[in-house]
Amino acid sequence: MSDPYVHEQPDPGPDDAPTDATDTTDTTGKVVPFRRAAPDPVPTVDPTGSPDPAPVEAAAWTADLPDDGPGDPDPDRAADEGTPVDAAPGTYPVSLAEWMEAKDTARRPVLPQWLRTPAERQMVWQWALRHYGAATGYHAVRLPLVYTPKLLAYAPRGAWRWSAAFGRWVSDAEAKPLRAAAVRDEDAAEYLRLSRQRDARVKLRTLLTGMSSLVGLPLALTLYVMAPSWLLALAVTSLTGTLGCVGAPADRPLVHPAKVTFRKRKLSSDVVVRAFEAAGMTTKDQGITFPRPIGRDGEGWRVVVDLPFGKTFADAVKRHESLSSGIDIAPTQLFLDRDESSARRVSMWIADRDPLAVPAGPTPLLGATRVDFWKPFPWGRDERGNEVLVSMVWVSLLVGAVPRQGKTFSARTIALAAALDPYVRLIVFDGKASPDWRKFTKVAHRIGFGIVPKNGFDPVEHLLSSLRELKADVEDRYHRLSELPLHICPEGKLTPEISRDKRLNMPLTLVVVDEVQEYLQHPVHGREILDLLVYLARVAPAVGVSVATSTQKPDDKACPSVLRDQHQARFALRVGAYQVSDTILGAGSYAEGLDASRLLKSHKGVGILKGMSDDAGIVRNYLADGRDADRILSRAAMLREAEGTLSGDAVGDAPAAASTDVLLDDIAAVLGRGKAEAKVWSDTVVDRLAEHKPETYGAWAKLEGRAKADQLSTALKPYGIGTEQIARRVDGKQINKRGIVRDDVATAITERNRKRAAE
Numbered sequence: 191m192s193d194p195y196v197h198e199q200p201d202p203g204p205d206d207a208p209t210d211a212t213d214t215t216d217t218t219g220k221v222v223p224f225r226r227a228a229p230d231p232v233p234t235v236d237p238t239g240s241p242d243p244a245p246v247e248a249a250a251w252t253a254d255l256p257d258d259g260p261g262d263p264d265p266d267r268a269a270d271e272g273t274p275v276d277a278a279p280g281t282y283p284v285s286l287a288e289w290m291e292a293k294d295t296a297r298r299p300v301l302p303q304w305l306r307t308p309a310e311r312q313m314v315w316q317w318a319l320r321h322y323g324a325a326t327g328y329h330a331v332r333l334p335l336v337y338t339p340k341l342l343a344y345a346p347r348g349a350w351r352w353s354a355a356f357g358r359w360v361s362d363a364e365a366k367p368l369r370a371a372a373v374r375d376e377d378a379a380e381y382l383r384l385s386r387q388r389d390a391r392v393k394l395r396t397l398l399t400g401m402s403s404l405v406g407l408p409l410a411l412t413l414y415v416m417a418p419s420w421l422l423a424l425a426v427t428s429l430t431g432t433l434g435c436v437g438a439p440a441d442r443p444l445v446h447p448a449k450v451t452f453r454k455r456k457l458s459s460d461v462v463v464r465a466f467e468a469a470g471m472t473t474k475d476q477g478i479t480f481p482r483p484i485g486r487d488g489e490g491w492r493v494v495v496d497l498p499f500g501k502t503f504a505d506a507v508k509r510h511e512s513l514s515s516g517i518d519i520a521p522t523q524l525f526l527d528r529d530e531s532s533a534r535r536v537s538m539w540i541a542d543r544d545p546l547a548v549p550a551g552p553t554p555l556l557g558a559t560r561v562d563f564w565k566p567f568p569w570g571r572d573e574r575g576n577e578v579l580v581s582m583v584w585v586s587l588l589v590g591a592v593p594r595q596g597k598t599f600s601a602r603t604i605a606l607a608a609a610l611d612p613y614v615r616l617i618v619f620d621g622k623a624s625p626d627w628r629k630f631t632k633v634a635h636r637i638g639f640g641i642v643p644k645n646g647f648d649p650v651e652h653l654l655s656s657l658r659e660l661k662a663d664v665e666d667r668y669h670r671l672s673e674l675p676l677h678i679c680p681e682g683k684l685t686p687e688i689s690r691d692k693r694l695n696m697p698l699t700l701v702v703v704d705e706v707q708e709y710l711q712h713p714v715h716g717r718e719i720l721d722l723l724v725y726l727a728r729v730a731p732a733v734g735v736s737v738a739t740s741t742q743k744p745d746d747k748a749c750p751s752v753l754r755d756q757h758q759a760r761f762a763l764r765v766g767a768y769q770v771s772d773t774i775l776g777a778g779s780y781a782e783g784l785d786a787s788r789l790l791k792s793h794k795g796v797g798i799l800k801g802m803s804d805d806a807g808i809v810r811n812y813l814a815d816g817r818d819a820d821r822i823l824s825r826a827a828m829l830r831e832a833e834g835t836l837s838g839d840a841v842g843d844a845p846a847a848a849s850t851d852v853l854l855d856d857i858a859a860v861l862g863r864g865k866a867e868a869k870v871w872s873d874t875v876v877d878r879l880a881e882h883k884p885e886t887y888g889a890w891a892k893l894e895g896r897a898k899a900d901q902l903s904t905a906l907k908p909y910g911i912g913t914e915q916i917a918r919r920v921d922g923k924q925i926n927k928r929g930i931v932r933d934d935v936a937t938a939i940t941e942r943n944r945k946r947a948a949e
């Protein structure tokens with residue numbers, strides 16, 4: 191019997207054979223058969239040993255045989271004689287190993303899949319408990335409040351109905367129409383027979399009723415007087431319940447069902463075929479095949495489809511919405527996975543309802559006393575409810591999304607896990623100075639908020655000095671790790687033991703920069719911050735320093751690709767367009783079916799994670815709101831205090847005082863004293879600054895045309911210094927360019943010094 195789930199590929203038999211140059215019946219042309227390919231030692235049938243190979247259809251596969259085998263001494267001659275290119279089905283004897291492997295694959299499992307995997311088993315038990323527990327609770331609440339009053343109300347009618355039915359039985363009312371018919375037909379013999387039968391029946395039934403009453407009434411009386419109250423209550427309840435049920439109206443049920451019956455959709459192969467046809471991925475003639483039966487997978491259906499030859503997984507991804515429409519579901523219910531065994535194989539998971547709109551719930555960190563940051567920790571759940579564990583050791587992470595989708599919360603859950611490991615050093619900077627990160631001051635080694643200097647403290651300079659400090663630390667770690675004895679550092683890499691040895695001072699370090707674009711676009715320090723972050727994201731993870739940056743502007747201007755590309759792990763929450771999704775997740779992600787622009791506004795804290803492990807996929811982040819974060823951080827602070835690992839800003843140990851407004855001093859240093867230097871072109875100032883401090887201003891000097899001068903005017907704006915047209919004679923010609931006035935800079939410096947003194 192053919193498999194009902196398999197739609198056979200039309201067999202390209204003789205009728206379908208092309209009738210052009212290869213038509214062998216055409217005697218006017220010469221048929222030139224193809225030569226066989228060079229011998230290939232790898233069998234074409236299931237070379238990977240995949241646990242689920244595609245069904246092999248007759249004439250749909252070919253095998254290469256050695257040309258110089260004993261049965262084919264001269265391949266050229268054989269070809270000239272018209273040896274068919276494709277082997278006839280069943281020509282090649284199957285080896286015993288292949289035969290056994292085919293049988294192994296075809297064998298159905300003894301136990302259903304859900305019984306064999308502990309996670310699914312647990313899920314089914316939990317579902318049963320949830321489902322039947324809810325139904326029991328529903329009825330338990332309604333029993334005293336709804337069902338009992340109804341039964342009491344219907345019981346008198348039930349008593350009446352029951353006694354009327356009993357009376358009809360005693361009087362043999364059911365045979366009355368027959369007796370009436372005999373009278374109408376004037377059939378005296380029949381009437382007499384029926385009457386005699388009725389008399390006998392009525393006599394017997396009356397006798398039985400009388401005897402039952404003689405026994406039943408004293409019994410009822412005895413029960414009433416002697417029986418314990420519980421038995422009496424049971425008897426009255428049963429009698430009232432029975433009479434209530436008998437008296438209930440037929441159109442209004444006594445008991446309300448505990449669940450609403452939704453329209454249930456069973457996914458069949460016909461629906462899937464219809465969807466692929468509607469999406470233009472196949473035609474009625476081509477068909478698609480199902481290498482394995484459609485089956486339940488968690489709270490949805492798993493369908494594996496082989497597309498027509500030439501169609502690819504990427505084609506299916508492009509038609510994601512049409513396919514959803516063809517199946518008649520929302521696009522957020524359809525998940526397409528690549529199947530590595532063939533480019534034309536697509537694995538689809540069709541969820542019963544939008545799984546991403548269901549929040550993953552509060553973070554398990556709330557119940558954790560401490561975390562080992564060397565080990566993966568729970569970050570969220572995937573679309574099917576499986577827990578997603580992540581590890582930040584050896585990786586850097588980029589988080590991107592439009593505002594209000596959960597960027598900060600997702601990065602913060604990682605930082606909270608790090609905080610609960612007292613041996614992890616935390617460096618936290620928040621470009622937008624929101625309240626979200628404030629409580630990290632309890633534990634963070636270095637911390638800063640926003641970009642605007644306040645009370646003589648410039649958060650941008652603090653970030654800069656922290657990153658410089660960290661860069662020096664990273665370089666130092668590399669040296670020291672290579673010098674450590676082999677018994678302490680066997681692989682030349684940081685180990686949990688080394689990272690927790692306070693004397694070695696090489697703790698795991700997590701740098702979180704939220705809204706990183708704010709720092710990267712800083713007119714003076716943006717370039718250096720970028721260079722430092724690029725260095726750290728590229729080089730530092732190997733010595734235990736991981737960087738997590740988040741941005742709502744992943745474009746090249748706000749967060750250049752030179753930084754983005756250094757992050758191995760990417761997490762994209764909802765974005766506006768698939769191009770932006772590709773910018774965050776990396777080029778080619780869309781073609782792999784990863785597109786964060788398909789996520790909806792309601793999918794808060796939901797994103798696509800790529801690069802953290804071999805597989806990319808959806809993560810619904812656990813939630814830690816402000817209060818939860820505060821609780822976790824208070825616990826983390828206590829833990830660090832007990833372990834003696836609080837350091838840096840958390841204990842008031844700030845880095846060397848940051849010099850504010852260094853730009854003014856730098857400009858003053860490069861401006862000459864003479865009259866000719868009273869006004870200097872911006873280009874010239876920039877070139878001199880680049881010479882003076884190449885690491886800070888080198889990038890400005892590389893800019894072309896107006897951009898070079900613009901850098902300086904933007905940087906000077908906060909100090910109220912404008913640029914003006916300055917004319918010069920160069921090679922006999924007068925040239926006008928924008929520049930700055932030395933006195934303006936001197937005034938700004940005086941003003942700044944006065945303010946500092948006042949503070």
Ligand SMILES: Nc1ncnc2c1ncn2[C@@H]1O[C@H](COP(=O)(O)OP(=O)(O)OP(=O)(O)O)[C@@H](O)[C@H]1O
Binds near residue numbers: 594596794813814
């Ligand atoms: N895992 C989650 N589960 C449920 N809701 C969440 C989750 N993460 C975030 N949210 C909700 O989304 C809101 C926005 O989150 P968050 O502040 O992290 O977004 P954002 O992208 O950083 O926004 P902005 O760009 O404005 O800073 C939160 O206030 C919270 O209500």
